[in-house]
């Protein structure tokens with residue numbers, strides 16, 4: 001099935017190596033020996049899965065709530081790119097998770113699934129190497145969510161700190177929370193656990209903000225194994241990126257909802273316009289004033305990521321007032337545009353044939369479903385459920 005799409009693989013290869021050079025610190029070699037050992041043991045016990053699983057399996061996902069930005073790239077995708085060759089990789093577009101908060105606003109989800117798939121593919125996630133799929137195409141995940149909900153203590157979900165933050169974002173006060181916070185949202189971490197365990201993934205590359213969800217998933221996996229006296233689920237370990245949070249153009253954390261991001265799919269013109277608005281050194285009032293890179297809020301940290309090789313030059317020019325902030329940001333926009341050029345080219349190519357993304361997802365869905373089906377066969381046996389279908 002190597003030729004499901006005529007994706008120019010060489011292209012993404014060169015991009016990956018370009019990025020590794022750019023940010024080689026992002027790839028930490030913290031592969032846990034314990035996990036490897038555990039996985040090996042589990043594989044031995046599960047002959048069904050051994051045929052395909054020779055590498056540790058990793059799984060991660062993103063909600064289809066809009067196009068991705070540079071923060072997603074440095075916070076997650078860079079890791080995925082590094083790992084996709086090393087591990088047996090499953091990347092899910094988690095549309096049910098989007099519904100946990102956006103259940104009234106369902107129109108955009110279909111389009112956003114496509115946009116996320118395009119973003120992943122254009123940065124170099126390769127559909128022949130990684131399995132890219134849509135969560136709702138795998139009903140076994142919903143079944144596993146249901147079954148895990150039977151063994152998950154109620155107070156585990158209620159005390160989830162990430163959930164508390166989500167409730168705060170969704171509702172202004174307790175009254176509003178009563179109406180807006182659904183049973184489904186309460187089950188968010190259980191559903192995420194089902195996502196991971198359906199693939200019996202040993203590693204989960206995510207941002208640090210997902211730490212408590214991963215702990216939750218490990219607790220549920222352990223509890224399942226303990227209650228039924230099996231070693232069926234590995235305890236999924238997180239793999240965090242080492243990139244510091246990317247600043248948005250206003251100096252806050254780059255975020256979709258803060259309107260301070262540069263999207264991977266923005267045009268060069270939009271990028272220039274956005275970068276020109278970035279907050280610089282607030283103490284530099286006149287063009288002739290010398291600047292201070294240490295006080296420069298956004299461009300300087302971005303230069304560090306995108307153009308480490310010219311940092312000394314930028315510093316000298318800024319601090320001697322040889323260059324003004326506008327020109328400096330124009331140059332930075334140029335560097336970012338150059339960085340995103342191959343991503344945009346790849347996106348343009350992928351969108352030429354509207355069927356390409358559909359084909360890739362259909363292929364990934366089928367492949368992912370097979371694995372989840374095998375897992376669920378085992379779970380049903382363990383939980384004493386007869387096979388009626």
Ligand code: TRP
Nearest residue numbers: 059060061062063094097192195
């Ligand atoms: N909760 C994750 C986020 O908000 C998305 C997610 C859902 C996920 N299921 C997952 C991430 C499984 C990793 C593994 O980013």
